[in-house]
Amino acid sequence: MNSRKFLALTLVATGLSAITLPALPPQDRFTLKAPNGVAFAEFRGYETWQDVAVSDTEGSVKAILGNPAMMKAYRAGIPANGKSFPEGAAIVKIEWAKKKSPVSPYFVEVPETLKSVSFIEKDSKRFPDTSGWGYAQFLYDAKAGTFKPFGTDASFNKNVCYSCHTKVKDKDYIFTEYLPR
Ligand code: HEC
Numbered sequence: 001m002n003s004r005k006f007l008a009l010t011l012v013a014t015g016l017s018a019i020t021l022p023a024l025p026p027q028d029r030f031t032l033k034a035p036n037g038v039a040f041a042e043f044r045g046y047e048t049w050q051d052v053a054v055s056d057t058e059g060s061v062k063a064i065l066g067n068p069a070m071m072k073a074y075r076a077g078i079p080a081n082g083k084s085f086p087e088g089a090a091i092v093k094i095e096w097a098k099k100k101s102p103v104s105p106y107f108v109e110v111p112e113t114l115k116s117v118s119f120i121e122k123d124s125k126r127f128p129d130t131s132g133w134g135y136a137q138f139l140y141d142a143k144a145g146t147f148k149p150f151g152t153d154a155s156f157n158k159n160v161c162y163s164c165h166t167k168v169k170d171k172d173y174i175f176t177e178y179l180p181r
Pocket residue numbers: 054055056062064091092093118119120135136137150157160161162164165173174175176177
């Protein structure tokens with residue numbers, strides 16, 4: 001039994017159950033790393049990056065956001081103009097489980113709980129095996145309020161993430177397009 005549970009039981013047993021336990025310190029997600037060594041901390045500030053686009057699947061909605069270098073490149077016409085995204089460009093995909101809005105008068109699906117955050121960053125010296133892109137994904141446990149890295153071993157990000165992103169090799173390995181707004 002951990003000390004927190006023990007304290008809770010002791011409080012109940014002694015009739016002090018009305019006393020609330022101090023909250024556990026929140027997880028520091030910025031200490032986490034993907035199996036290839038790409039760290040959550042490398043994407044600090046991603047919550048306020050600009051939106052490139054949104055996407056949805058049967059069960060999820062996603063927001064795709066780019067850092068300033070990525071957005072500047074998109075606005076300059078990359079990758080449609082045949083050029084590659086610059087060093088330091090980074091992009092995040094934030095995925096939520098979706099639900100039918102319980103308050104809207106018309107049918108609309110809205111985010112329900114956070115599922116994962118996925119990152120890609122350009123650093124050609126560091127990621128020569130994956131055409132310059134480093135990949136990382138962190139899964140969110142909504143009940144616990146914690147993230148954990150997705151993937152099994154050092155080759156995971158290359159064999160899984162990059163391998164699928166090679167389908168859009170001619171778009172510098174990035175699926176999401178930036179449309180007029
Ligand atoms: C089976 C194919 C597949 C795999 C595997 C995959 N992706 Fe993607 N990824 C996509 C597609 C398709 C999109 C665009 C559609 C969307 O919004 O989900 C995308 C979009 C993204 C984006 C937004 C930028 C972009 O390229 O559009 C990020 C960031 C991303 N993926 C990261 C990852 C990471 C990290 C992994 C590995 C853990 C991964 N992906 C594995 C297919 C894949």
